[in-house]
Structure formats: C-alpha cells, structure tokens
Amino acid sequence: MASDAVTLITNDHRMMEQLFDRLRDGDGDRQLLLDECAARLTAHSHAEEQKVYTELPSAEEAHHGADEHHEAERLLHDLQRISPEGPDFDEKLEEFIAAVRHHVEHEESVVLPELREAVSPERLEELGAAFEEIRIAELAVAGIRV
Numbered sequence: 001m002a003s004d005a006v007t008l009i010t011n012d013h014r015m016m017e018q019l020f021d022r023l024r025d026g027d028g029d030r031q032l033l034l035d036e037c038a039a040r041l042t043a044h045s046h047a048e049e050q051k052v053y054t055e056l057p058s059a060e061e062a063h064h065g066a067d068e069h070h071e072a073e074r075l076l077h078d079l080q081r082i083s084p085e086g087p088d089f090d091e092k093l094e095e096f097i098a099a100v101r102h103h104v105e106h107e108e109s110v111v112l113p114e115l116r117e118a119v120s121p122e123r124l125e126e127l128g129a130a131f132e133e134i135r136i137a138e139l140a141v142a143g144i145r146v
C-alpha cells in the first residue's frame, strides 16, 4: 500500500467525507460524530501544518492552508455548540462541509501537486510517515484508534 504523503492525505480526506455523509444522514449519534470529526480534522490539519506545509515551495500557500484549517475548525466548533435537532443545524453543517470541501479541492488540485513537484519520491515517503506519526498520536490523545 502506498504510503507517500500525497496518498495518505488524500485517503484521509475521503475518510472525512464519509463522516460528513453520516452526519448528513443522521447515521449515528450526531454529537459523537461531530466529536470524531473534530478530532480527525484537528489531527489532520496539525500533521499537515507541522510536516507537510513546511516543505511547500510557497510560504503563501502554507499560510493560506493554515487559515482555511482555522476557519473550518471555527465552523465546526459553532456546530458543536448547537443542538443537532435545532433549526440551524443543517444549514450550519452544510456551511462547514462546503468550507472543508473548498479547502480539500484546492489542496488536491494545487497544493499536493506542488508538493509532489518539489520533493523527491523518497522524501514524499518520509513526509508520509511523519504526517501519520503526528496524526495518529493526536488521535490517540482524543481516544480514537486508527
């Protein structure tokens, strides 16, 4: 199984989207799903910022990505503070999902291709391992096993 940073990050995006689908469908306790979402989003974002964005040729792109991570976290925290049964939940959920989708699309179409151009295949594997190390450690603190 491929373990380079681009593949691992992309796989984790797909996993996050599955959680979004479950939130939309009400497939499981929404409060628990939101908690899992928050833990996975934070772990993913921190691992990217600490181990992957630092390798990007453009510091501006790295800052932009980190700003979008913070915006997504803010929207998710707003969502965690309201009742899943309340009148605003669905709208705020869609706002959060749209913000993450925008970020993920930019990452996959611009940022990750730039990373692949900028570093060697060996380095991309090392970055994948470093990304996973941070991500898994943060998830363990949140009580989530991968």
Ligand SMILES: [Fe+2]
Pocket: 009, 013, 044, 048, 104, 107
């Ligand atoms: Fe990402």
Ligand SMILES: [Fe+2]
Pocket: 045, 048, 065, 069, 103, 107
């Ligand atoms: Fe990101």
